[in-house]
Amino acid sequence: MFLKNIKLKNFRNYSEVNFSFNKNKTLFTGKNAQGKTNLLEAVFYLAMLNSNRIKKDIELVKFDKDMAYISASVEKQGVNIDLDIVINPPKNKILKVNGIKKSKHKDFVRVLSVVNFSSSDLMLLRGEPSDRRKWLDLAITQVYPKYTDNLAKFNKIRLQKANYLSNFGINPDMLDVFNSQLAIASSNIVYLRLKFLEEIKSIASEKHKCISEFENLDIKYESAVIKELIPIDKMTELFLDVLNQNKEKEIIRQTCLVGPHRDDICFLINNLDARKYASQGQQRTIVLALKLSELDIISNKTGDNPLLLLDDVLAELDDKRQNFLLKSIKGEIQTIITSVDTFFFDKEFLSDVEIVNIENGEIIK
Ligand SMILES: Nc1ncnc2c1ncn2[C@@H]1O[C@H](COP(=O)(O)OP(=O)(O)OP(=O)(O)O)[C@@H](O)[C@H]1O
Ligand SMILES: [Mg+2]
Incomplete structure (x- = not known):
């Protein structure tokens, strides 16, 4: 499974953004409060129609706007699938797979699978x-x-x-x-x-x-x-x-x-x-x-690899655990990582990673 592209409009602190993933591993860096977690949240929402940060969908809509849009193209077992979500609270969200409306959540969440691992998960216990x-x-x-x-x-x-x-x-x-x-x-x-x-x-x-x-x-x-x-x-x-x-x-x-x-x-x-x-x-x-x-x-x-979302998690792990994680995600698993800095990553790992900066709700290549 490969997330090829994601478009956001009025989602959290993003006005409009269109990003294509070029490599299996992408590292989004940026100072605090720029939109790194918001971007991962959008990917998570595409997969689950839920987020571990929200109580109500309205929180996802940019302040002063009425609707938020998330669109994506996913390649799944060689087939291209387009996903569209319109978040329009308090009305029901509109979900489309390849342009066809889906009224049942389960028909939408089947498409993209993700595993999200954030620093707050470390507090699970x-x-x-x-x-x-x-x-x-x-x-x-x-x-x-x-x-x-x-x-x-x-x-x-x-x-x-x-x-x-x-x-x-x-x-x-x-x-x-x-x-x-x-x-x-x-x-x-x-x-x-x-x-x-x-x-x-x-x-x-x-x-x-x-x-x-x-x-x-x-x-x-x-x-x-x-x-x-x-x-x-x-x-x-x-x-x-x-x-x-x-x-x-x-x-x-x-x-x-x-x-x-x-x-x-x-x-x-x-x-x-x-x-x-x-x-x-x-x-x-x-x-x-x-x-x-x-x-x-x-x-x-x-029968397909899910995406792995690593939100600020590597900085929280010691060398041994970090190595175990990075070794485990080698290969085909598409991984989207956020971090304030590239400092925590070893050079060998970074050699095959696209590094992109996020600044105030904009993705800067
Ligand atoms: N609905 C919304 N409309 C506009 N801005 C929002 C909305 N929800 C959250 N924000 C803003 O988005 C900003 C970025 O949040 P985000 O959690 O993505 O930061 P981050 O880059 O992950 O920072 P950190 O490194 O501290 O984790 C925050 O300042 C927050 O106030
Ligand atoms: Mg964050």
């Missing part, structure tokens, strides 16, 4: 459970596009139920209707989360061992309901049981107490919870292993 769930959910979306629908369905029912619980005069029959829908929606999510974690665990623990030598990485899903990967219909039954057991409590507390929205992911190094005990370096090794494993999983599942 120190962050909140919601940060870890977001990482996992976005990673799953890349290999199971229909997972986006699963999440949307679950969130819709959960919000409806939460609204209902916050009102007086609860009808137990109505709660049963919500719970049976939630049991199905929850198991659709947890099943794929556990499946994906099994896959990533086996790859990441190998990579982790290459960097850390003697340490053993394990990953566990923490849920009050589901302890292991079991058939999906069994999961639904378990969810229904626990939802029924919690009916009274949920009515008193007026909130949804059971479901994948309360789960977490536990990383263990030599059986110790890395969220609590790992050093900063150990945490970075875990995240690096996870990100490189995401690349492998997407390549294996889709």
Whole structure:
């Protein structure tokens, strides 16, 4: 997969920009607050129709403008695909693949795959459970596009139920209707989360061992309901049981107490919870292993290499981890890197990298 070209109009601090990628590796340099992360965000948005920095699409539209445009040409297995997005809040965004409108997100997000690795990811283990769930959910979306629908369905029912619980005069029959829908929606999510974690665990623990030598990485899903990967219909039954057991409590507390929205992911190094005990370096090794494993999983599942976006991350890694990362991305993986300076990169690596400057929302070749 190769992102050949990207055009932005009124996106974040870009008025109008048109950039063609000439090499497999591109390094965007520039001072702080010039638009480096914004550019990577646009590429990420093309792949995921989401961004880990935004709550609402309006934030992507340039101040004082109404609409933002992102267009791109992608070469995928020898075929050229044009992507167009018009972000026009509060209206729905307009999505086109090769000029044809797509109403379903999953028909759009299938085209471009990316793995994004930014300095904020290095805080994944120190962050909140919601940060870890977001990482996992976005990673799953890349290999199971229909997972986006699963999440949307679950969130819709959960919000409806939460609204209902916050009102007086609860009808137990109505709660049963919500719970049976939630049991199905929850198991659709947890099943794929556990499946994906099994896959990533086996790859990441190998990579982790290459960097850390003697340490053993394990990953566990923490849920009050589901302890292991079991058939999906069994999961639904378990969810229904626990939802029924919690009916009274949920009515008193007026909130949804059971479901994948309360789960977490536990990383263990030599059986110790890395969220609590790992050093900063150990945490970075875990995240690096996870990100490189995401690349492998997407390549294996889709038969095509995803793009790798490295936002300011190399400066945060020591020599050993930096070398491991750069060695792993040699070859065909198109990599878009941002950094304040070229200082952190070794000469050999830079010899095959196109270096481009970004200044105040303009790309200067
Ligand atoms: N919707 C928007 N409209 C206009 N400008 C915006 C919008 N959203 C963000 N910006 C501005 O874009 C600028 C560049 O942000 P960006 O995060 O891309 O910087 P950066 O080059 O990655 O900097 P750093 O090196 O500090 O990470 C910021 O100053 C921010 O205020
Ligand atoms: Mg930045």
